[in-house]
Amino acid sequence: MEEKNTGKLATDLHKMLGDKEHPSLEKAVQLALADEKILKGILDGIVSKDEVYRYNCFKVLLQISESQPLILHPEWEYFIALLDSSNAYHRSIAVQILANLTPADAQHRFEAIFDRYFDLLDDEKIIVTRSLVCSAGTIARAKPSQQARIVERLLGIDETHHKHKDLIKADAIQSFEAFFKGYPDKERILKFVEQQLECSSPKTRRTARAFLDKHRK
Secondary structure (H helix, E strand, O other): OHHHHHHHHHHHHHHHHOOOOOOOOHHHHHHHHHOHHHHHHHHHHOOOOOHHHHHHHHHHHHHHHHHOHHHHHHHHHHHHHHOOOOOHHHHHHHHHHHHHHHHHOOOOHHHHOHHHHHHHHHOOOHHHHHHHHHHHHHHHHHOHHHHHHHHHHHOOHHHOOOOOHHHHHHHHHHHHHOOHHHOOOHHHHHHHHHHHHHOOOHHHHHHHHHHHHHHOO
């Protein structure tokens, strides 16, 4: 009876993760936290060729990485390997999950892959770059010693090949928000944000104005 129930559970979970109608994944999150085999299956799922299944597996892992990064930290090398994937979605998943794991990175593993990670700022696909820039604030908050290096990278967005650089700058401003209050060189960030008041992206102009209204005295 127990084996039959386990099989049914696996079938139901797979059906839930394959549902394209945006299911509630809270049950899947709780099952993954309670059972290492289920967690391993969901980890495998983020490289599935089934786009819906892959995305739902990613959402489960994203929730876990945000709320309980210690649970996923042992899988650090698995996500590192995805940084080199030929699949842009895999790379995008990796940069987001790794950022969320940095609060649990007592071994300072991130520092060792800093350049490898932030070189994806100039990734061939903008989805990867935007995922990285949006995640940079999480890393900066968890790694104060790396904040200056992160700021330097984000201020260099104009040096990338991307066509829609101004849109990426809105993501950068939002990441600055995550650690700006405690950052010592505020004027450099403020100067960057001020420059975006005249940029081509309406979203970035609005984001810049809101940031300056909040932080300019």
